[in-house]
Amino acid sequence: MNLLRALLVLFLVLVSVYTGLVIRDHGWNLFPVFFGDMAKVGWPGQFNLDFTCMLALSGLWVAYRHRFRPAGLALGLGAFVGGVLFLSVYLLIVSFRVKGDIRALLLGEG
Numbered sequence: 001m002n003l004l005r006a007l008l009v010l011f012l013v014l015v016s017v018y019t020g021l022v023i024r025d026h027g028w029n030l031f032p033v034f035f036g037d038m039a040k041v042g043w044p045g046q047f048n049l050d051f052t053c054m055l056a057l058s059g060l061w062v063a064y065r066h067r068f069r070p071a072g073l074a075l076g077l078g079a080f081v082g083g084v085l086f087l088s089v090y091l092l093i094v095s096f097r098v099k100g101d102i103r104a105l106l107l108g109e110g
Helices: 002-026 030-039 043-065 070-097 102-107
Strands: none
Touching: 002 070, 030 043, 043 070, 070 102
């Protein structure tokens, strides 16, 4: 569990720094570039589509963990929109709440 937590912290720091640099150099203009690449039907667009599907699965999984209750749906939306910046923090918090029980981490508590 400690290795997973360390990996989550690494992801959070790495993506936060990278995102900050991109925002500094290119601004907040993500969506036109992201969806523009998809509209061109090239490899960057294929990656973006694949990534969007992974984000959707992440959001559905988080919502499932919370049995699709309103709070779980909100957290699922956070996972879909926030990507690893959201999910790394979410998983770190949950990993401590479930006291390292990987089953409870993955499936939620009944």
